[in-house]
Amino acid sequence: xxxxxxxxxxxxxxxxxxxxxxxxxxxxxxxxxxxxxxxxxxxxxxxxxxxxxxxxxxxxxxxxxxxxxxxxxxxxxxxxxxxxxxxxxxxxxxxxxxxxxxxxxxxxxxxxxxxxxxxxxxxxxxxxxxxxxxxxxx
Numbered sequence: 049x050x051x052x053x054x055x056x057x058x059x060x061x062x063x064x065x066x067x068x069x070x071x072x073x074x075x076x077x078x079x080x081x082x083x084x085x086x087x088x089x090x091x092x093x094x095x096x097x098x099x100x101x102x103x104x105x106x107x108x109x110x111x112x113x114x115x116x117x118x119x120x121x122x123x124x125x126x127x128x129x130x131x132x133x134x135x136x137x138x139x140x141x142x143x144x145x146x147x148x149x150x151x152x153x154x155x156x157x158x159x160x161x162x163x164x165x166x167x168x169x170x171x172x173x174x175x176x177x178x179x180x181x182x183x184x185x186x
Contacts, residue, residue, distance in 0.1 A: 070104055126151035126161040130172035133163060137177060
């Protein structure tokens with residue numbers, strides 16, 4: 049069994065930036081490529097299909113109804129040692145993760161790792177984490 053804990057973190061500062069166009073992006077790409085061809089950014093699948101580095105939005109695209117909030121950066125926590133898992137949790141949250149995906153021993157996708165599903169182990173893993181925080185630090 050895996051548990052996902054998501055902490056919503058709004059990015060109000062993004063409103064201060066003007067919207068970017070594909071042309072703006074292409075100018076930055078050309079500067080970064082320093083005269084090398086744009087085609088070097090196009091990769092290919094094993095069967096030869098080209099994968100562009102950026103695709104434009106479809107003109108008549110509509111939001112997907114199931115998506116109701118901002119994207120989350122989820123950190124997978126599966127270290128079997130609760131102290132090591134807690135250190136990983138703290139580091140991941142300090143470095144930009146906005147949520148945790150706790151993976152327990154025996155869960156599908158645990159790949160031989162996983163947290164002990166006991167209450168004591170989970171409490172140690174989440175020690176120092178403010179689960180009811182609104183994104184601001186106490």
